[in-house]
Amino acid sequence: MVKARILIIEDDLEISRLTAMYLEAENYETKIVNDGLLAIDTIKRYQPDLIILDLMLPGLDGIEICKQSRCFYFSPILVLTACADDMSEVSLLKLGADDYLTKPIHGSAH
Numbered sequence: 001m002v003k004a005r006i007l008i009i010e011d012d013l014e015i016s017r018l019t020a021m022y023l024e025a026e027n028y029e030t031k032i033v034n035d036g037l038l039a040i041d042t043i044k045r046y047q048p049d050l051i052i053l054d055l056m057l058p059g060l061d062g063i064e065i066c067k068q069s070r071c072f073y074f075s076p077i078l079v080l081t082a083c084a085d086d087m088s089e090v091s092l093l094k095l096g097a098d099d100y101l102t103k104p105i106h107g108s109a110h
Helices: 013-025 038-044 062-069 089-095
Strands: 005-009 029-033 050-054 077-081 099-101
Touching: 005 013, 013 029, 029 050, 038 062, 050 062, 062 077, 062 089, 077 089
Parallel strands: 005 029, 005 050, 050 077, 077 099
Antiparallel strands: none
16 A cells, blocks of 8 residues: 655656655655656646655756745655755745755665
């Protein structure tokens, strides 16, 4: 049984693949979008329970996606950022993010 639908918006193919793999191993359904221009439409169609959003994306950056999606998407948004200095936590929360993780992300082995 699927726990939740998670949309991963990340242009680094290895990070998105590994993130999806870890989540699917825990019975989450995942969908990956690698281009910011496809993100808003995919959020509307897929209706995820959680979005994992990279800030640096081709087309439309994560900041714009976060701002635009908050007009219609009210579930959690978890921002991925390369370094904590990219933006302050307060700035991210003001844009509509619920929390953030810094890259690289290390999953635990089972």
